[in-house]
Amino acid sequence: MPTLVFLEHHEGEIVRNSLGVLAKAASLGGDVAGVLTGSGVAGLAAQAGEHGASRVYVADDPALEAPLPQPRVDVLAALVADKGFDTVLFGQSVLAADLASGLAARLDAGLNWDLTDFEQRDGKLVGKRPALADSVVVDVGWTSEPRLALFRTGSFDPVPTGGTAEVEEVPVQLEDFSIAARMLEQAHEQRSGPSIEDADVIVAGGRGLGKPEGFGMLEELAEALGGAVAATRAVVDAGWYPYLAQVGQTGKTVSPKLYIACGISGAIQHKVGMQGSGTIVAINKDPNAPIFEFCDLGIVGDVTELVPKLTELVRARRG
Numbered sequence: 001m002p003t004l005v006f007l008e009h010h011e012g013e014i015v016r017n018s019l020g021v022l023a024k025a026a027s028l029g030g031d032v033a034g035v036l037t038g039s040g041v042a043g044l045a046a047q048a049g050e051h052g053a054s055r056v057y058v059a060d061d062p063a064l065e066a067p068l069p070q071p072r073v074d075v076l077a078a079l080v081a082d083k084g085f086d087t088v089l090f091g092q093s094v095l096a097a098d099l100a101s102g103l104a105a106r107l108d109a110g111l112n113w114d115l116t117d118f119e120q121r122d123g124k125l126v127g128k129r130p131a132l133a134d135s136v137v138v139d140v141g142w143t144s145e146p147r148l149a150l151f152r153t154g155s156f157d158p159v160p161t162g163g164t165a166e167v168e169e170v171p172v173q174l175e176d177f178s179i180a181a182r183m184l185e186q187a188h189e190q191r192s193g194p195s196i197e198d199a200d201v202i203v204a205g206g207r208g209l210g211k212p213e214g215f216g217m218l219e220e221l222a223e224a225l226g227g228a229v230a231a232t233r234a235v236v237d238a239g240w241y242p243y244l245a246q247v248g249q250t251g252k253t254v255s256p257k258l259y260i261a262c263g264i265s266g267a268i269q270h271k272v273g274m275q276g277s278g279t280i281v282a283i284n285k286d287p288n289a290p291i292f293e294f295c296d297l298g299i300v301g302d303v304t305e306l307v308p309k310l311t312e313l314v315r316a317r318r319g
């Protein structure tokens with residue numbers, strides 16, 4: 001299974017999601033390579049080697065500086081044709097989703113979308129995809145090669161292997177139609193601390209906070225713990241917190257070591273996005289809230305009283 005993993009990068013680092021997909025692919029054995037595309041990105045190849053890539057193809061060209069999908073479709077389509085990759089894997093992002101679908105169209109290949117896992121079974125690749133509002137996980141396959149797959153954010157953790165990758169530069173030849181789009185402006189989210197995809201600790205808030213200002217105390221607790229703040233769809237829809245922080249079926253899938261759910265009922269659509277967390281702590285004033293059925297530690301109480309006390313205790317403990 002010669003496999004190629006698209007290595008997305010941001011601010012001088014390969015994103016955690018891509019490294020997670022790389023680790024999973026490497027764990028299945030076989031020949032796993034990564035592809036880096038961009039301008040001045042060759043230095044990132046070492047990071048891919050340290051996380052399981054045996055070879056890294058580097059397409060380094062000023063024309064690839066903007067994170068636009070079509071030029072990358074040209075690069076990946078040529079690589080697949082030249083090197084004979086039968087599997088191409090992507091971690092979910094706006095760029096990766098556009099690139100994967102563009103590549104599927106270009107190569108007339110099958111793309112399985114929204115996968116959370118995959119395995120080799122009887123010599124065949126089998127993908128796992130949540131269905132029916134994430135209440136079941138179905139097996140999905142491919143009827144032709146190359147097989148393309150896009151994985152949900154947070155499906156796999158990166159695993160440092162300490163390896164080194166051979167680096168091979170690839171020529172960049174772009175179609176005229178691929179350079180027709182131009183990036184006019186890029187805006188970056190202003191935030192301090194880790195993103196919810198990367199954080200080891202997430203403090204999440206729901207309607208039980210009572211008002212948008214309730215997120216202030218969650219931000220303080222998250223800061224004390226070195227974590228990030230997440231939200232339910234109910235509060236995102238109400239405009240209390242940005243969509244980027246939404247966890248769940250129509251938001252992000254996260255798997256921190258610790259998830260503290262504050263004033264969250266635990267609806268199935270929220271649960272599917274955070275059930276992979278290491279330890280789940282829930283604070284809810286309703287002892288019958290569904291979240292108490294699947295949390296590891298449940299506290300029946302009022303978030304507005306408990307969260308500031310918890311923050312004080314964490315700060316005191318950390319000195």
Ligand SMILES: Cc1cc2nc3c(=O)[nH]c(=O)nc-3n(C[C@H](O)[C@H](O)[C@H](O)COP(=O)(O)OP(=O)(O)OC[C@H]3O[C@@H](n4cnc5c(N)ncnc54)[C@H](O)[C@@H]3O)c2cc1C
Binds near residue numbers: 206232234235262264
């Ligand atoms: C197709 C579809 C997709 C969806 N996708 C998502 C998704 O991606 N993510 C998501 O989160 N939801 C999603 N939902 C919505 C989901 O069904 C729930 O409505 C939502 O998760 C509920 O959010 P909540 O827990 O903040 O609010 P509620 O369900 O209203 O729960 C609030 C909780 O706070 C508790 N509470 C109230 N006051 C306090 C207090 N002072 N102290 C402590 N506890 C208190 C209450 O007891 C209650 O349990 C989706 C729904 C549909 C139909």
